[in-house]
Amino acid sequence: MSSIAAIAPIAERTDCRPDALPLTALCAAAEPVVVRGIARDWSLVQAGLRSPHEAMTLLRAHDSGHALQYSHGGPEIASRPFYTNDCSALNFDVQRGTLSTLLEAIAAHRDDPQPPTYYLASLPVDNHLPGLRASNDLDFAASGIAVQPSIWIGNRVIASCHYDAPNNLACCAVGQRRFTLFPPEQVANLYPGPLDPTPGGQVVSMVDIANPDLQRYPRFAAALAHARTTVLEPGDALFIPSMWWHHVQSLQPFNVLVNYWWSSAPAQLPAPMPALYHALWAIRDRPASEKDAWRALFDYYVFGPAERAGEHLPQQARHALGPIDPILARQLRAMLIGKLNR
Structure with missing residues (x-):
């Protein structure tokens, strides 16, 4: 004490x-x-x-x-x-x-x-x-x-x-x-x-x-x-x-x-913990050089400003790089389920 x-x-x-x-x-x-x-x-x-x-x-x-x-x-x-x-x-x-x-x-x-x-x-x-x-x-x-x-x-x-x-x-x-x-x-x-x-x-x-x-x-x-x-x-x-x-x-x-x-996050965002489990499975045990490269990608796409990765693209080409509304959230969910089930 x-x-x-x-x-x-x-x-x-x-x-x-x-x-x-x-x-x-x-x-x-x-x-x-x-x-x-x-x-x-x-x-x-x-x-x-x-x-x-x-x-x-x-x-x-x-x-x-x-x-x-x-x-x-x-x-x-x-x-x-x-x-x-x-x-x-x-x-x-x-x-x-x-x-x-x-x-x-x-x-x-x-x-x-x-x-x-x-x-x-x-x-x-x-x-x-x-x-x-x-x-x-x-x-x-x-x-x-x-x-x-x-x-x-x-x-x-x-x-x-x-x-x-x-x-x-x-x-x-x-x-x-x-x-x-x-x-x-x-x-x-x-x-x-x-x-x-x-x-x-x-x-x-x-x-x-x-x-x-x-x-x-x-x-x-x-x-x-x-x-x-x-x-x-x-x-x-x-x-x-x-x-x-x-x-x-x-x-x-x-x-x-x-x-x-x-939560202060939009309602359509899922819980982050499954993403951590997926990263443990897919990234953690890769060679250090690959992990460094993935860290750079995550910093760019995920942990940097939300608009940065898509701001140089036309609106119609941004897809997952644009704002995630309920429709896009459902599309991303379906895509992930499909990939995980392969």
Whole structure:
């Protein structure tokens, strides 16, 4: 924990309103920002400030009863859903139940000095907690953004450092959460783990951020120089830009977070991860000279200005080099499927 204490704090704002979120400005700046008190008036926040029991009672009142899945690990995983020592498996299991049965399990172990870990991740609020948003929501529609919030519920849990492709506004509703963030370019210093399987769907850092082993992961010291951290109290929110790595510690016996994911990219663009898998397959193991040549092509066609590769061509000859509208997106998808199926 001493390394965490030395990390620079995340910048903060206190001038935001729930009905006037500066989402465009936040996305354009692409820097993490803490928004203090943005959700302080939520009924769930107020219930949790009175007691964890009241927060659980409020959640139960909205429970649809639909089946769900949550992570469960014994006391031996020390609140950290992760891999076994040899990375041959995950160190937790997935259980099925309802929201109410999960809350009962968390409450039953609330006072244990070393409780089992319970973690419900990214549950769609509208499907499983109908009516909750009526008094627990932020106004994204005012910014022209359609977004469905998710809820995260657990006891003391450590979510290993990972990234998400969408932008994220994470609101602490009950308990406390410590976030430690790293910019995307620190990927090599974070020692990413396997692409599959992963503890939660995304690639995670193999470093225990709270207690790093710098002999095993020496480059992590360089990542710490670029890290930023904060502790969210009930009603606070954190904007996490797309692709920023974040490590999350839930600090209380009962914690609830509501988050909003959205993309700034056009809707017709597919997820980038399959492109990475394809590049691993098609390019990574080629001779160094070929990889250098492909790097130049990718810089020209993909990572440079979008208009550069086609600006010297007539409009009718640009095809994939022009703006990708929904029609062109479907054509490219069909072409790729055809080539991959040969």
